Amino acid sequence: MTNPDPDGSTGAEPGSPADKQVLVRVTEETREQWKEAAEALSISLSELVRSSVQSKVNDTLYCQHPMQFRKSYPWSESCLKCGVRLRA
Numbered sequence: 240m241t242n243p244d245p246d247g248s249t250g251a252e253p254g255s256p257a258d259k260q261v262l263v264r265v266t267e268e269t270r271e272q273w274k275e276a277a278e279a280l281s282i283s284l285s286e287l288v289r290s291s292v293q294s295k296v297n298d299t300l301y302c303q304h305p306m307q308f309r310k311s312y313p314w315s316e317s318c319l320k321c322g323v324r325l326r327a
């Protein structure tokens with residue numbers, strides 16, 4: 240499957256419009272690599288960028304520690320590793 244205009248597809252789930260654009264400047268070489276990888280994965284370049292960035296965002300913003308590090312109370316739950324409160 241080819242994507243003649245990968246940047247034109249949003250990959251948004253129905254009901255959640257992906258209507259914001261993020262412009263990223265890369266070298267020609269990087270762009271070709273990204274396109275090649277996207278084609279190998281049978282996804283659009285946009286989707287590759289979206290999913291890759293989102294993965295990094297989740298790792299950065301949200302606790303990824305296993306359950307064993309969680310301190311649970313009936314009224315709250317927090318992570319002992321990073322101190323993030325997982326449940327209010």
Ligand SMILES: [Zn+2]
Nearest residue numbers: 302304318321
């Ligand atoms: Zn944590």
